[in-house]
Amino acid sequence: MNAPERPVPSPCVNICALDDDDICTGCQRTVAEITRWSRMDNEERRSVLALCHERAKSSGLVWMLPVRR
Template sequence: MRGIWWLMMSEVVERPVASPCVSICALDEQDICTGCQRTVAEIGRWGRMDNDERRAVLKRCHERALEAGLIMQA
């Protein structure tokens, strides 16, 4: 019975949202990483964020990249 319970619980646990780090770590004048578009505060807190917070950061990173002209709107 423990095997079934473990299987059920492992399906409920969500994997952590991956870091957007691309190993190009340089900050611009606004303290935003030019590689991943996260702020210094977001980078520092990433390891303590839950997945909802991480997804919100990824959305802001995408918006920053659009505003900076680094990516084009699809």
């Protein structure tokens, strides 16, 4: 019997401040995403995390290094 999947943890880093677009500067989630997080299933949470990563890349918070082959 498979154990149930653990909940995807929140990306909150306790830097809770909204920018001009109402995106948290700490975790890169929108206000709607933050308030819905506890009611999301893991699939939706993973989608939100992907959006957060894209927002962080777009804003320069995450630098992508080229892949060496």
